[in-house]
Amino acid sequence: MKENIQCIGISIQKEKEKGKELFKSLETPILKYGQGMQISLKELDLNTVLAKENEEERMSIDAPKEVRVLHPSELSREEQDWYWEGLVSYKENKFLALHQAILNDARIIIIPKNINCKEPIKIKSHVSKKAKAETIIVIVEQNASAIIIEENSSEKEAHYKSQVIQVYAKEDSSIEFCTLQDLSTETYNFTIKRGRAERNAKISWRDMVLGGKLSQLDVQTNLICPQAQMEASSGYFGKGGQVFDLYSEAKHMSSSTECTLYNRGVLCNGARTVTRGKIIIEKNNSKCKAKQKSDNLIIGKNARCDAVPILEVENDDVSCFHGATITHLDEEQLFYLSSRGIELESAKAMIIAGYLEPIINTFPNEEFQEKIREKIWKRMENEKL
């Protein structure tokens, strides 16, 4: 059923108008990360995207009954002011302004105080054509917990998909936000995920990035009180001319906070990835623990990966670790599987699929894990490995 966007959002309508003004005033960003690392945007005309707004398709959210799912207009004025741009400013860059300008779907998910959701909240979003922008705001109240499982898909006619997700984790709460990005390789994708974790709250971001012509994933979390924790793990499988630009950041704004940034992916034949991880520990914040790691498997010709760790640590009384690996298929592993009668191509596929298992296993739901595996195997079909 087509929802009446007018009645849900005076604010959305206004947002869009503001977005359009902003969009005109901002320059297209250059995705340049030093040392020859640049992601080309020459094939993407953002003005065309603006004219391609898809107003018809809506995401579906299936949540346990104790969870509240609202449209933005149902928030009080004060709540709107507090949450709507709490962690994201649309002035940040032209992509975000464009998001605001074509915003056509927005929801607020509230997990009430002391509620421990046994069943996951399921979000599905499919784009069949044109350009679509969605905003999801998740508020996890004190001592509440939930798992969100999100599936993003698109048809090859879908040109552009933009998503802004904000997660507010209050004291003693925990939230796992898990996304399977299975868009068409013809779709441009820009996803911003921002989190704010209070005392003893934990935000876990889990992403599997499979689709998108150019897919940018930007995950940032502020750890604002002691014992706040953040985990961001992303897996990816890219092939052909796919380009992934993956960024994760943890800002330790309080002592005794913890983060783990981990990505692990496979790049086949012409795929390109830049993964950047940034850990910020401010001067007065001691006893913080931070880890970041990037593991990459390169297959075939012209695949390229750049892994960039960034540490901005101003306090000595902290523990930090970072590391990156870039490997190729191991001849001994291939021989081992071949010596058991498994054909070389199947052996390669087994090793590649296996390479992503440490990330798949971080997803909390077995059924969802199985779905991710199927999608990976499907993407390997007909691919020269």
Added chain:
Amino acid sequence: MKKLEIKDLHIEVNGTEIIKGVSLTFQSGKVHALMGPNGSGKSTLANALMGHPKYKITKGHIILDGKDITHEKPNIRANLGLFLSFQYPAEITGVTINNFLRTAVNNKREKKYSIVEFHNLLKEKMKELNIDISFIKRYINEGFSGGEKKKMEILQLSMLEPKYALLDETDSGMDVDAIRIVAEGINKVKQNKDMGIILITHYQRILDYLQPDEVSILFKGKIVATGGQELAKRIEKEGFEGVTK
């Protein structure tokens, strides 16, 4: 009689000739021990027989039950009935023992095992080898002890039931009890399938359980002595020096 023959085999690794003209015949249903000091070329021979791309056969032939497999790919050799138990088995993250073995076993069979049938068979074989069932969910050899890796090789042997098994120092890194259990497992497959065993070892101990019908000594890439069990016993007493002089 069925046999695996190697005829005047020459093998190079990175341009250096390691095996310099070896001819041997391994009979079906028999145990042939291949012994020799470190660096004599035993593992090179085993890897080349299995078709490792790093080991280049420059001359000679490998004939399995009358079929020349000198230039076949490793998976074809495996499907024709050849098996190598590795001295240092590879670790493979993310590939579970269960999925790997089911793929490998079903690959050889016209009528594929169902998930349940396969699970029951695997469970039975693991019990025989005293391997905990929890291992089926573990990734191939990842985090395994030396002994566990070797047991896992023999589990694969007993699941795949090859015609000829090359066991490359299966006894190294294992305690006495593990050697006994593994040797019993090997004997069981041997009896069931009339399997030929090529046992590469430094030591007499495993030969107490897997009595060899023939013993050959490889030294500097060549066979320098062939005999029966008494030859292995002589090596135990005199060392390789006594035999290779």
